[in-house]
Amino acid sequence: VLASTRRDQAAARKFFTAALTHGRRPVEITTDKAPVYPRGLDELLPEACRVDAARENNRIEADHSRLKARLRPMRGLKRLRSAQTISAGHALVQNIRRGHYELTIDTDPHLRLAAAFTELATAI
Known part of the structure; x- marks a missing residue:
């Protein structure tokens, strides 16, 4: 998650650089049609396939609806x-619910969030 006052080349580069430090390098990247993305992605991930066709990022935009609500x-x-703080916290909770972390991987999906916070509380 990156909150920025401007949606320009510097903000795009900062976001993609930070995102690439986590996990594997993506093979395919889905974005909206913002004109700043192609150049930044070509610099950082020339081998990745970019998808910016109409309605391809609907799943991503729909994901934002919970935060907007x-x-x-x-x-x-x-x-x-x-x-930035609210968005990052919301993303953390959503990722725990989806099982993107090893934190609660063996837990029933309906109980993941409660189990994760219990596990985090005992660790702290």
């Missing part, structure tokens, strides 16, 4: 740091 009653966020 939580923010709507709050009338948005006033500061960039707040947006």
Whole structure:
């Protein structure tokens, strides 16, 4: 997750550089049609296949709907740091629910979040 005041080349490069430090290098990248992505991706991942066709990123945008639903009653966020913190926390919870971490991999999907926080609390 990266919150930025501008959606420019520097922000795109910062996001992709940070994202590439986690896990494997992707073979395929799905983005929207923002004009800043192709150049940044060609520099950082020339071997990856880019997909930016119409409606290909609907799953990604639909994923944002839960975050937007939580923010709507709050009338948005006033500061960039707040947006970054809330978005990163929301992404962490969503990734735990989906089983992207080894934290609760053997747990029933409906109980993953509770098990993860119990495990984290005992570790702390």
